[in-house]
Amino acid sequence: MSRGGFTFTFKVISCMIMSLEPAGEEQEKFRSNSSLYLPFFLHAFQNSRNCFYSGMKARDRMYSMLDSIISRRRKGSEFQLDFLQSLLNKHSKKAGEDEEKLTDEQLKDNILTLLIAGHDTTTAALTWLIKFLEENPTVLERLREEHQGIQDTRTSGSTLTWSEVNNMPYTNKVISETLRKATILPWSSRKAAEDFIIDGFQIRKGWSIILDVVSIHHDPSIFPDPEKFDPSRFDAPLKPFSFLGFGGGPRMCPGINLAKLEISIFVHHLVCKYKWRSLEKDDAVQPTLVRMPKNKYPITVEQL
Numbered sequence: 001m002s003r004g005g006f007t008f009t010f011k012v013i014s015c016m017i018m019s020l021e022p023a024g025e026e027q028e029k030f031r032s033n034s035s036l037y038l039p040f041f042l043h044a045f046q047n048s049r050n051c052f053y054s055g056m057k058a059r060d061r062m063y064s065m066l067d068s069i070i071s072r073r074r075k076g077s078e079f080q081l082d083f084l085q086s087l088l089n090k091h092s093k094k095a096g097e098d099e100e101k102l103t104d105e106q107l108k109d110n111i112l113t114l115l116i117a118g119h120d121t122t123t124a125a126l127t128w129l130i131k132f133l134e135e136n137p138t139v140l141e142r143l144r145e146e147h148q149g150i151q152d153t154r155t156s157g158s159t160l161t162w163s164e165v166n167n168m169p170y171t172n173k174v175i176s177e178t179l180r181k182a183t184i185l186p187w188s189s190r191k192a193a194e195d196f197i198i199d200g201f202q203i204r205k206g207w208s209i210i211l212d213v214v215s216i217h218h219d220p221s222i223f224p225d226p227e228k229f230d231p232s233r234f235d236a237p238l239k240p241f242s243f244l245g246f247g248g249g250p251r252m253c254p255g256i257n258l259a260k261l262e263i264s265i266f267v268h269h270l271v272c273k274y275k276w277r278s279l280e281k282d283d284a285v286q287p288t289l290v291r292m293p294k295n296k297y298p299i300t301v302e303q304l
């Protein structure tokens with residue numbers, strides 16, 4: 001699953017951010033370079049010099065590809081309605097303006113940040129979701145009912161409309177429960193803005209703080225029977241900051257709506273058209289920055 005999920009999420013994100021054609025040569029080059037760049041992040045804690053070297057080289061190749069895309073756009077030989085174009089429109093220097101603009105280096109860093117932050121997380125979310133659905137047939141059945149209901153009331157075509165995507169209450173709960181149980185990003189960090197005391201511990205202004213999100217998401221006083229996959233936990237509003245699947249506060253994930261949109265569309269087609277079965281039973285988690293099933297959860301898929 002994970003390889004297919006990786007390709008799918010990469011194509012969606014690279015298309016939205018900088019209009020790379022889903023089957024084009026640039027898309028393929030970007031995808032293969034970013035799969036070399038990612039291990040550098042994911043294994044940062046395992047200190048691998050090989051990963052670091054090949055990751056930096058892949059980053060430089062992506063920078064030079066971005067240079068040529070940006071130059072085509074600046075010359076006007078290419079125009080697209082995408083995120084890169086809105087950055088370029090806002091950050092091109094115009095005569096008489098003294099507003100601070102992003103440099104091309106900063107522009108390229110922003111694009112790479114979105115690509116890197118956006119697709120591996122979404123791939124992991126889809127992989128866990130497929131695993132949890134297979135392990136919980138009653139949840140799958142209810143989810144399928146929601147999506148078949150959408151299909152049955154549609155008068156034409158198979159493309160989801162904006163209002164259909166925004167009216168999937170059970171799917172939203174399944175996504176949240178997936179992110180709670182799997183906790184794809186296991187920790188977040190913050191710097192204390194002021195002195196404070198928490199549970200009797202004194203924290204000083206300026207200290208770096210690591211939040212252990214796995215423990216919060218598996219705290220039985222907040223989520224009773226925490227190992228159970230139970231989307232109904234999200235029926236009622238939760239205590240603030242107890243669900244941190246996309247983080248919280250001003251540094252919360254800016255890609256939350258895009259991620260939910262991608263997952264909802266994927267789920268719709270998956271549960272309406274297919275059934276699947278895992279090929280291996282293994283609950284181990286890969287101990288990397290983005291938590292994935294260690295065996296990448298191989299499955300066989302059949303049409304319904």
Ligand code: HEM
Nearest residue numbers: 117118121122125185188245246247248251252253255259
């Ligand atoms: C299921 C998919 C995703 C999950 C689970 C996820 C989760 C997270 C989490 C937990 C954080 C840290 C928030 C905090 O510290 O409070 C984060 C940050 C971030 N995410 Fe996501 N994310 C996902 C998809 C995306 C997508 C699609 C994009 C963009 C295309 C994106 C871009 C970012 C960026 C740029 C940050 C850093 C924000 C900052 O530091 O100010 N993420 N994400």
